[in-house]
Amino acid sequence: MSELTIWTLDWVPEGPRGFVRDLRLRWACEEAGLNYAVRTIPFDGRETNHLEHQPFGQVPFLKDGELELFESGAGLLHLARKSDKLMPRDPAGEAETLQWTIAALNSIEMVTVPWWFLKITRAENDDLTGWMGSRLDHLERVLGEQEWLAAGRFTVADLLMADVLRVSKVRAFGDRPATEAYVKRVTARPSFKKARADQIGHFEAADRKRAEQTSN
Amino acid sequence: MSELTIWTLDWVPEGPRGFVRDLRLRWACEEAGLNYAVRTIPFDGRETNHLEHQPFGQVPFLKDGELELFESGAGLLHLARKSDKLMPRDPAGEAETLQWTIAALNSIEMVTVPWWFLKITRAENDDLTGWMGSRLDHLERVLGEQEWLAAGRFTVADLLMADVLRVSKVRAFGDRPATEAYVKRVTARPSFKKARADQIGHFEAADRKRAEQTSN
Numbered sequence: 001m002s003e004l005t006i007w008t009l010d011w012v013p014e015g016p017r018g019f020v021r022d023l024r025l026r027w028a029c030e031e032a033g034l035n036y037a038v039r040t041i042p043f044d045g046r047e048t049n050h051l052e053h054q055p056f057g058q059v060p061f062l063k064d065g066e067l068e069l070f071e072s073g074a075g076l077l078h079l080a081r082k083s084d085k086l087m088p089r090d091p092a093g094e095a096e097t098l099q100w101t102i103a104a105l106n107s108i109e110m111v112t113v114p115w116w117f118l119k120i121t122r123a124e125n126d127d128l129t130g131w132m133g134s135r136l137d138h139l140e141r142v143l144g145e146q147e148w149l150a151a152g153r154f155t156v157a158d159l160l161m162a163d164v165l166r167v168s169k170v171r172a173f174g175d176r177p178a179t180e181a182y183v184k185r186v187t188a189r190p191s192f193k194k195a196r197a198d199q200i201g202h203f204e205a206a207d208r209k210r211a212e213q214t215s216n
Numbered sequence: 217m218s219e220l221t222i223w224t225l226d227w228v229p230e231g232p233r234g235f236v237r238d239l240r241l242r243w244a245c246e247e248a249g250l251n252y253a254v255r256t257i258p259f260d261g262r263e264t265n266h267l268e269h270q271p272f273g274q275v276p277f278l279k280d281g282e283l284e285l286f287e288s289g290a291g292l293l294h295l296a297r298k299s300d301k302l303m304p305r306d307p308a309g310e311a312e313t314l315q316w317t318i319a320a321l322n323s324i325e326m327v328t329v330p331w332w333f334l335k336i337t338r339a340e341n342d343d344l345t346g347w348m349g350s351r352l353d354h355l356e357r358v359l360g361e362q363e364w365l366a367a368g369r370f371t372v373a374d375l376l377m378a379d380v381l382r383v384s385k386v387r388a389f390g391d392r393p394a395t396e397a398y399v400k401r402v403t404a405r406p407s408f409k410k411a412r413a414d415q416i417g418h419f420e421a422a423d424r425k426r427a428e429q430t431s432n
Contacts, residue, residue, distance in 0.1 A: 008415075011422035023415045024379050028372060030407035038418065056323050067311045071318040076372045077293075078311060086372040095283045095294060096366035100373030102287040103365075106321040107272050109380045111351050114330035115344040116385050128331040135327050149319075150312035156244060156292045156302040157316030163240050164325045169332055191246035199224075199239045202254065206227035 004029065004079075005063040007053065010040035021072040022060035028076055032083035056138045073105045136176060144178040147185070154186070162186035220245065220295075221279040223269065226256035237288040238276035244292055248299035272354045289321045352392060360394040363401070370402070378402035 006029070008022035022038070029036045041050045047057040054061045054070040061068060062075040069075050080087035080097070087097040114128055139161075142149070149157045165171065165183050186192070222245070224238035238254070245252040257266045263273040270277045270286040277284060278291040285291050296303035296313070303313040330344055355377075358365070365373045381387065381399050402408070 008418070011426065012419055014419075017416050017419045018412050019383070020415060020419075021379075023411050024376065026411035026414055027375055027379075027408050030410050031370075031375065031405070038414075056319070058323070064311075067307055069311050069315045071315045071322060073322055073376065074311075074315040074318040076376055077314060077318075080372040085370075086375070088367045088369070088371065091283055093367035093371075095280075095285050095290075097371040097373045098293060099285045099287045099290040100365035100371070101376050102290040102293075102321065103272070104373065104377040104380050105318065106287060106289055106325065107274070108351055108355065108377065109322065110326045110329060111344055111348045112380060112383070112386045113326060115348045116383060118343050119385065127334050128327055132327045132331045135324055139324065149316035151304045151306075151309035153304070154247075154301075155304065155309075155313040155316070156296040157313045157320065159243055159247065159302070160240065160289065160292055160317050161320040161324065163237075163243075164320050164328060167235070167328070167332060169335065170328045189247070192243050194246050195239050195242035196234050198242055198254075199236060200233050202224070203228055203230075203233045203236075210227065 003065045004034055004036040006036055006038050006075075007050075007061045007063065008038060008040055008059045009043045009046060011043045020059065024072045025060055025062055025075050025079065028079045028086055032079060032085045034079065034082060051138075051141075055142045056135060073101065077101060132170075133174060136170075136174065136179065140176040140179050143182045147182075154189070158186050159192075162192075219281045220250055220252040222252055222254050222291075223266075223277045223279065224254060224256055224275045225259045225262060227259045236275065240288045241276055241278055241291045241295065244295045244302055248295060248301045250295065250298060267354075267357075271358050272351060289317065293317060348386075349390060352386075352390065352395065356392040356395050359398045363398075370405070374402050375408075378408075 006022050006025045008020060012020060026036070026038070028034075041053075041059070046059075050059075050061075051057060053068065056070075058070070060072060060075065061070040062078065064078065067078075069078055076086070077098070080101075087094055114131075117128070117131065146152075148154055149161055162183050165179060166187055171180065171183060222238050222241045224236055228236055242252070242254070244250075257269075257275070262275075266275075266277075267273060269284065272286075274286070276288060276291065277286040278294065280294065283294075285294055292302070293314070296317075303310055330347075333344070333347065362368075364370055365377055378399050381395060382403055387396065387399060
């Protein structure tokens with residue numbers, strides 16, 4: 001029996017076939033020569049029928065023995081540790097692979113997917129408001145049930161999620177008390193306060209230096 | 217001398233102070249009790265004055281001894297390996313932390329940042345076209361100089377970047393021959409072709425099953 005299971009939908013319309021993100025995990029397993037099984041959740045009711053496995057109602061998620069991960073990017077980095085076909089084992093090669101994997105997710109896809117989304121929905125929806133509301137609602141549910149995102153304790157995942165959410169315009173978008181309390185809790189950490197004060201101090205010092213140069 | 221160096225800008229206007237992403241790396245170092253230095257590149261000319269360190273002209277990037285990484289998310293995952301304050305060491309805790317870190321970057325920030333960008337630029341720019349063009353131009357330059365993104369060979373970073381880029385609308389957005397050749401090269405791999413054929417076959421089988429159920 002295969003230890004790796006890729007979960008996807010049992011059916012999708014023709015448009016997304018060949019693009020559903022389970023393909024990323026299938027592809028990685030093929031490259032690495034890893035055995036895997038594919039299992040499915042029903043397309044009908046997909047927005048809520050597997051929230052215990054994927055809190056945003058998306059696919060894929062990956063099962064590896066007892067472990068389970070959602071987010072195709074996380075699945076890829078997890079699989080990459082199993083095979084140097086996906087990521088070299090030397091520190092420099094590993095760092096380069098990591099930075100470009102994250103660049104694909106956060107410097108390129110962060111722009112290309114919303115751009116594409118706006119193009120196809122322009123007729124009914126001229127901005128990303130509905131999409132953002134749905135994502136934040138899912139997160140609100142998660143944060144209503146747990147204090148931290150991962151492992152029952154503060155991790156780098158909380159650091160990053162709180163930093164993404166603390167932008168005032170995003171926080172002001174709808175009344176989400178669990179999310180609000182989460183952002184307050186994470187950003188109450190002395191390490192955050194020090195890092196923020198240090199950054200602001202850094203730029204204030206630059207202001208003073210600029211002012212001196214101008215007055216000279 | 218500190219082995220860790222966080223690179224940021226020497227100055228920014230008041231608006232982004234406390235939000236420039238070097239803060240994520242400062243915060244992580246503070247949490248983990250890691251010593252670090254902060255160094256700067258000039259704000260003036262920032263779009264092109266450090267492309268050899270950060271191919272999209274952004275900050276921060278992180279230097280760790282001989283290693284250098286861009287993308288704040290990659291820097292965080294790199295730092296997280298140095299301290300269990302940022303990521304537990306047990307496989308389940310590590311997998312959870314990884315999935316939620318990627319969720320912050322790709323399920324939440326992929327929507328919140330473009331949403332915010334549209335809100336502040338609506339007056340002059342009603343979609344993400346300029347932003348996408350700039351990101352893809354930077355990538356075109358990189359791909360004009362190297363065959364693979366990381367480590368001089370195929371890695372999971374190419375798998376993910378090619379999957380992000382192969383969407384036809386994105387590919388048709390401007391003439392970028394190096395990017396086009398890259399997508400063709402990466403998606404010519406037998407593993408991609410098998411994964412894609414398997415996914416399409418999976419959904420075609422679902423179609424046949426649905427048709428049988430309907431005709432019964």
